[in-house]
Amino acid sequence: MNKLTLEQLMQARYGKSIPLDCEMNETLETIFQHRSIRTYCDKPLPKDTLELLIAAGQSASNSSNLQSWSLVAVEDPERKDRLSKLSGNQEHIRTCPLFLVWLADLSRLEALGKKRELPYDGLNYLELLTVGMIDAALASQNAALAAESIGLSIVYIGGIRNNPEAVAKELNLPPRVFPVFGMCVGYCDPEKSSSIKPRLPQAAIAHREQYNAPRSIEAVEEYVNEMNAFYEKNNMKTNGDWVQHSLYRIRGPESLNGREHMHEWLKKLGFEVK
Ligand SMILES: Cc1cc2nc3c(=O)[nH]c(=O)nc-3n(C[C@H](O)[C@H](O)[C@H](O)COP(=O)(O)O)c2cc1C
Numbered sequence: 001m002n003k004l005t006l007e008q009l010m011q012a013r014y015g016k017s018i019p020l021d022c023e024m025n026e027t028l029e030t031i032f033q034h035r036s037i038r039t040y041c042d043k044p045l046p047k048d049t050l051e052l053l054i055a056a057g058q059s060a061s062n063s064s065n066l067q068s069w070s071l072v073a074v075e076d077p078e079r080k081d082r083l084s085k086l087s088g089n090q091e092h093i094r095t096c097p098l099f100l101v102w103l104a105d106l107s108r109l110e111a112l113g114k115k116r117e118l119p120y121d122g123l124n125y126l127e128l129l130t131v132g133m134i135d136a137a138l139a140s141q142n143a144a145l146a147a148e149s150i151g152l153s154i155v156y157i158g159g160i161r162n163n164p165e166a167v168a169k170e171l172n173l174p175p176r177v178f179p180v181f182g183m184c185v186g187y188c189d190p191e192k193s194s195s196i197k198p199r200l201p202q203a204a205i206a207h208r209e210q211y212n213a214p215r216s217i218e219a220v221e222e223y224v225n226e227m228n229a230f231y232e233k234n235n236m237k238t239n240g241d242w243v244q245h246s247l248y249r250i251r252g253p254e255s256l257n258g259r260e261h262m263h264e265w266l267k268k269l270g271f272e273v274k
Contacts, residue, residue: 009033012196015226030149035194037153038092040186045097046150053100053185056146057139068128069136070105072171073098079170086166087159087182088257096184101160101167102140104132106176106271123176124272136180147185157182162257164265175270195234198226 009032010018022028050073057071074080075098083101084093093099106123113120122128144154160167160182167179188194204219220243227242239248253260266273 036155039189053143060138060142096186098185
């Protein structure tokens with residue numbers, strides 16, 4: 001990957017330079033160089049990659065130190081194939097050498113409550129499921145950055161939520177464990193290049209002191225042009241511009257890939273979600 005200056009990386013992320021009075025360092029470089037990769041080569045991962053990523057994940061902050069997340073690491077090609085089918089047939093799940101399934105895990109606390117004969121009714125509330133999902137997300141992003149810092153690439157897989165019951169069966173998940181998302185890990189195929197994807201202008205998502213809705217919506221217009229250029233440059237087919245594309249993804253329950261049944265599914269997986 002080319003060494004870029006902070007200014008060049010801001011240019012790539014926002015389509016314009018953002019003056020930052022800050023020295024570049026390796027951590028910032030890893031963060032700002034991020035792009036999702038969906039084409040992997042079959043080069044094996046360095047020894048102990050999984051342990052490194054787990055340690056990075058566990059080093060993230062977590063709610064009340066409950067550590068209410070877990071992961072399942074999948075390398076078996078047949079299992080990856082089945083998980084790919086359950087996730088909208090995404091080819092990169094088959095081709096990546098390591099597929100991580102990040103879990104909101106309340107089962108450990110339930111088991112400990114039973115063992116110590118202490119109450120754990122709080123687990124039945126939406127709040128605790130939220131805690132598990134937040135913890136899994138924070139851990140996974142730390143692992144993603146650790147992977148990228150050693151030259152690996154990743155892509156998150158929300159498709160794992162298309163059919164959580166079947167995924168739970170495939171991975172032998174106990175009740176009160178929910179697969180939040182997957183993550184492909186591997187070396188990017190050097191033949192396939194990919195670009196840093198621009199983000200909304202800071203004015204669209206960051207507010208000072210109080211939320212400013214009109215300013216946020218106004219700033220999106222600038223982004224639409226930026227993304228049109230990005231789609232064109234990268235030969236990406238989309239449902240119109242970024243706004244049309246985004247609204248298409250949320251047009252109704254039929255756009256949620258089965259996930260409109262999430263509430264029922266959670267109940268089946270042992271979450272009361274009170
Ligand atoms: C929770 C989550 C779920 C995602 N699910 C998928 C997925 O199922 N398939 C996929 O190809 N990309 C998936 N992505 C990747 C996003 O599309 C990608 O991060 C986004 O377009 C921004 O591009 P970038 O990561 O290259 O900057 C997911 C990302 C996140 C954070």
